[in-house]
Amino acid sequence: GQNIDQPTEMTATEGAIVQINCTYQTSGFNGLFWYQQHAGEAPTFLSYNVLDGLEEKGRFSSFLSRSKGYSYLLLKELQMKDSASYLCAVTDSNYQLIWGAGTKLIIKP
C-alpha cells in the first residue's frame, strides 16, 4: 500500500527553528511536495524536491533522501503567521499525489 507518515502536531517558539519530518512508501516516485494550509483555507505550495538534497527558499528549506524515503521541511525564524498545517505529498508512478495527514504546527510567543 501507499503510506505517508508525518507527526500529528508540533509546537515551537517564535523566532526558533523547527523541522517537520515526512516518511513515505509509494508505488513509484516522481517528486515530493510540501504544502502549507491555514485553518479553513486551501493548501498552498511551499516546495518541490525530486532529487536528493536540500532546496532552500527564504526561511523555508526542504530536504529529500529517496533511498530512505524521507523528507523534512525546515522552518527558520519562526513567525506567528507560520502557525498552520504542513502537508507532505508524494507524486507516485501515475503522477498522482499521495497526501499525508498533515502536521499541525503551533507557534508560541
Place this chain on the structure above:
Amino acid sequence: DTGVSQDPRHKITKRGQNVTFRCDPISEHNRLYWYRQTLGQGPEFLTYFQNEAQLEKSRLLSDRFSAERPKGSFSTLEIQRTEQGDSAMYLCASSILGEVAYNEQFFGPGTRLTVL
C-alpha cells in the same frame, strides 16, 4: 489568488438532498482533481480528469458521487442523497502535466458542505 475558483463556498443541506459543486480551474491546466478533506486530515483523493476524460476514481467514491468535466474546462461534482458523513470540505485543484514530471497542483478555496 491561485486562479482556481469554486462555487459555492459554503453549502448547508438536509440529509437526503442532492448537491452540486462547481470548479473553474486555471484556464490552461489540463488536469483537474477533486478532493475531500475532513478536520485534521490531509486531502483525500476522489477523482481526476485529464481534459474531459475522467481517468481515475477513488475506490472510496460511492455511486452517490458523480463528477463531470464536459468540455475540458469547468467541472461539477454532484452528491446524491447526501448523508451526514458527507460533511467535509470539498477541494478542487488543477495542474498542467506536460513533458516534465513536475505537477504542482493549485487549489481552489474549497466548498464546505454541512449535512444536517
